[in-house]
Amino acid sequence: MGELRVNCLEYEDREWLLVWDNRKSKRGGGRLEVTADTAKTIKDWLKVRENIDLPTGSEGFLFPPAGEDGAKRHLTPGQIAVIIRKWTDAVPVLLTEEIGEDGERIPFDKQLVYPYAFRHSYAQRHADGGVPIDVLRDLMDHRSIQTTQGYYKISQKRKRQAVNVMRLRTLDRRGKAAPMASATAYEARSVAVPFGNCIDPSNVKAGGKACPLRFQCAACPSYRPDPSYLPAIEDHIRSLKADKEMALMMEADDFVVRNLDDQIAAFKGTAATMRHLMEGMDPEERDEVEKAATVLRKVRAAQGGGGVSLPMPSFPKRHEGNGA
Numbered sequence: 248m249g250e251l252r253v254n255c256l257e258y259e260d261r262e263w264l265l266v267w268d269n270r271k272s273k274r275g276g277g278r279l280e281v282t283a284d285t286a287k288t289i290k291d292w293l294k295v296r297e298n299i300d301l302p303t304g305s306e307g308f309l310f311p312p313a314g315e316d317g318a319k320r321h322l323t324p325g326q327i328a329v330i331i332r333k334w335t336d337a338v339p340v341l342l343t344e345e346i347g348e349d350g351e352r353i354p355f356d357k358q359l360v361y362p363y364a365f366r367h368s369y370a371q372r373h374a375d376g377g378v379p380i381d382v383l384r385d386l387m388d389h390r391s392i393q394t395t396q397g398y399y400k401i402s403q404k405r406k407r408q409a410v411n412v413m414r415l416r417t418l419d420r421r422g423k424a425a426p427m428a429s430a431t432a433y434e435a436r437s438v439a440v441p442f443g444n445c446i447d448p449s450n451v452k453a454g455g456k457a458c459p460l461r462f463q464c465a466a467c468p469s470y471r472p473d474p475s476y477l478p479a480i481e482d483h484i485r486s487l488k489a490d491k492e493m494a495l496m497m498e499a500d501d502f503v504v505r506n507l508d509d510q511i512a513a514f515k516g517t518a519a520t521m522r523h524l525m526e527g528m529d530p531e532e533r534d535e536v537e538k539a540a541t542v543l544r545k546v547r548a549a550q551g552g553g554g555v556s557l558p559m560p561s562f563p564k565r566h567e568g569n570g571a
């Protein structure tokens with residue numbers, strides 16, 4: 248269970264951070280990046296809170312428990328569940344993003360809205376976005392990576408279906424279609440490197456750890472990117488740009504900067520090709536490819552590779568062991 252104090256908001260490097268204590272695991276001072284909207288909602292609530300009569304003992308907490316003078320210091324998950332149930336009961340209908348056979352959005356089962364489900368949704372959204380499992384473990388403040396892996400469960404069937412969709416959209420480094428003959432070929436004749444698949448035999452054999460070109464994939468004949476790698480490619484372009492800035496600052500020799508410029512240009516070309524490929528698809532196909540890309544990013548993230556980097560939260564102390 249997490250606790251939030253009244254001073255739970257921090258602003259650092261133009262980012263809002265939520266400072267929270269993990270009571271269950273007895274760790275305090277965790278920091279989680281939140282959106283400006285969330286920060287504003289908290290600030291608005293703090294203004295409202297200034298004008299309410301606080302129960303004894305709850306002065307330092309963000310959410311005081313109404314009518315619980317001295318008995319509880321802040322709202323508990325059970326009380327929040329009751330509030331959420333009242334809210335969902337008052338809403339006539341909640342709609343999902345899915346469209347039914349009648350062309351209307353499918354209603355969402357209101358029984359599935361409860362506090363712990365928010366934690367699952369948070370994990371699911373990050374996993375779908377390809378956030379590596381070790382980053383998500385820290386975001387969730389899990390001690391063990393096995394606990395986080397529980398959020399990444401993808402059936403072999405879904406993975407196979409996704410591979411079958413994506414293997415037909417594989418390109419070579421020049422943007423020419425290079426479909427893999429089968430799902431087995433996609434998985435066995437290639438290996439996932441950070442920004443796309445690689446078919447270099449020795450690198451495949453070494454599980455992606457024997458690249459002779461230092462992962463300058465956009466210039467390599469063995470490179471086989473597909474649209475599921477687009478976020479990773481964009482992330483890599485940002486990181487190359489940061490490397491270039493650093494090289495300039497250090498007054499490195501021209502050839503270092505030239506090489507980084509060339510890599511940035513080549514990866515930009517790969518990203519543009521992927522976007523072009525997606526834009527050229529009809530909506531149904533694009534939807535199918537996007538869903539397959541989500542599944543594959545999640546699989547790769549669970550395996551500890553690929554994906555986008557998110558800022559890391561920090562806790563003063565981490566103990567080893569199991570548990571959420």
Ligand code: SF4
Binds near residue numbers: 440445460467468471
């Ligand atoms: S540079 Fe070539 S050999 Fe190396 S990982 Fe990338 S595609 Fe494979």
